[in-house]
Amino acid sequence: MIACPECEATVDLPDAPRLNEILECGDCHAELEILSLEPTLVGLAPEVEEDWGE
Amino acid sequence: MTSPGTLAVVASRIRTDEKRIFDALDRRAVSYVHVDSRTMWSSADIAPLPWDRALNREIGHVRAAYAAHSLEAVGTLVVNSARATEVCGDKWRTSMALRSAGLPAPRTALALTPTAALTAIEEIGYPAVLKPLVGSWGRLVTFVPDRQVAETVLEYIAALPSPHSHVVYVQEFVDKPGRDIRALVIGGEVLGAVYRRSEEWRTNVARGAVTERCEVTDDMAKLVYGAARATEADIAGVDLVEDEDGRLLILEVNDTVEFSGFQHAMGDRVDVAGRIVDHVLTGVHKWRG
Numbered sequence: 001m002i003a004c005p006e007c008e009a010t011v012d013l014p015d016a017p018r019l020n021e022i023l024e025c026g027d028c029h030a031e032l033e034i035l036s037l038e039p040t041l042v043g044l045a046p047e048v049e050e051d052w053g054e
Numbered sequence: 055m056t057s058p059g060t061l062a063v064v065a066s067r068i069r070t071d072e073k074r075i076f077d078a079l080d081r082r083a084v085s086y087v088h089v090d091s092r093t094m095w096s097s098a099d100i101a102p103l104p105w106d107r108a109l110n111r112e113i114g115h116v117r118a119a120y121a122a123h124s125l126e127a128v129g130t131l132v133v134n135s136a137r138a139t140e141v142c143g144d145k146w147r148t149s150m151a152l153r154s155a156g157l158p159a160p161r162t163a164l165a166l167t168p169t170a171a172l173t174a175i176e177e178i179g180y181p182a183v184l185k186p187l188v189g190s191w192g193r194l195v196t197f198v199p200d201r202q203v204a205e206t207v208l209e210y211i212a213a214l215p216s217p218h219s220h221v222v223y224v225q226e227f228v229d230k231p232g233r234d235i236r237a238l239v240i241g242g243e244v245l246g247a248v249y250r251r252s253e254e255w256r257t258n259v260a261r262g263a264v265t266e267r268c269e270v271t272d273d274m275a276k277l278v279y280g281a282a283r284a285t286e287a288d289i290a291g292v293d294l295v296e297d298e299d300g301r302l303l304i305l306e307v308n309d310t311v312e313f314s315g316f317q318h319a320m321g322d323r324v325d326v327a328g329r330i331v332d333h334v335l336t337g338v339h340k341w342r343g
Contacts, residue, residue: 018076020090021068033067045067051115051143053190054291054308 002042006030013040060104061086061334062130064094064121065111070314072111074327082331091117096124107131109334111310115143115188118310133334134309135342138287142309145187145223148285152304155284157277159304160295161226168208171222175204181227184211187218190308191260197227228295228303233257235268235294235302237278238316238326239287241333241341244275245326248319259312265319274302281307288341289330291316 001010009027013034022045023032031045061079063086065072079086087105091112108125110132112118122136134142141147146164153159161178165171175182175198184196184207198204211219234257237247247270252263259265270278274294281292281304291311294302313326320326333341 018068018073019088020066021073049114050186051188052113053115053188053193054310054312 002040004028004030004032005043006032011042060106062089062103062105062108062125063087063111064089064091064108064118064125065113066091066117067113069312071312071327074317075109075111075330078325078327078331081328082335084331084335091121094121094124096127102128103130105130107133107334107338109133109330110139113310115139119143131338133288133338134290135286135288138285138290139309141285142287142290142307143188145185145306146221148307149223151284152281152307155280157280157284157304158302160228163224165222165224167220168212168222171208171211171224172201172204174222174224176201178224178226180204183225183227185223185225187221187223190258192256192258195256197255228297230257230295230297233296234305235274235296236265236316237268237270237274237292237294238290238311238313239278239282239292240289240329241337242279242282244270244278245324245329246270246316246320247274247278248316250315259315263315265315267319267323277302277304285309286342288333288338 001012004011004025007028009025011025017034019037021034032042033045035041035043108130110118110122112121119139122132122139125132126136141151149162163174163178165174181199184198186194196207233249233251235247236250238245247268248265249268250257250263250265257263278292282290285307287309291308293305295305297303317326
């Protein structure tokens, strides 16, 4: 478990977290990115850019 | 950029799709390295990179295209190729590729200025749809029912700062039956198709559309295969729409295909991540010839 950097709510980590994995805070719905695995650090994920997509 | 792996998976954003791909690689005991494209840089005279091949899952079109070009320049086999990434990532270049291949698509025009776009819209007829040349998920796709709205939207477009934004992609509005079709093709093999249904006129999964399995007809399979060939895409999500007469038209070809909705609708019938990995590892030369 980690704290959401936006609202400080507790965010559950997936069973096998990956570097750069995107999570969503269940409370404030902020998109979070796993920035480090040992120790586990998360930050706000980058905002969607104009050329993002499929 | 150094790594012990022979396969690089280039991605800055690890979503469910990328995790499935990593899991598929792990199940096959394939050595690979995840390369965060935000850390990538290339020297014009750098020695070859240690990766024989790369799967490009970068979400940003500009970064994806430059990453593919940089890797190909030093001899790495990239899936999708830089050319496919550029063609699929630009709606007009996709339209040109489809037209060259004689594939059916809605009537489309490209105007080089907002002023010319008004003429193009009048020629296409109302209602029309304006789309950004680059981008996905239905973002900024605009329904234009009449001249009054066209003039207003084009005034906004003219006020945008980027010259790219002033080049306007105009398409006829296809009155589809509340759904469109997403088909997945890998190495020329059509894996299947799903309907994407929505209350909204834009039927993107990213906008909440619901997917359900769609039977692939022979006609559909030919179009999907043809779209992948025309754009030189190893891996593609081809979007089709049925017009009022039930005729299939190709809307776009996606080179960094998101497949969670497709996988959900298809269930156990196909393992998309596994097929992507298998193609990258063993299928590329067969498809590209």
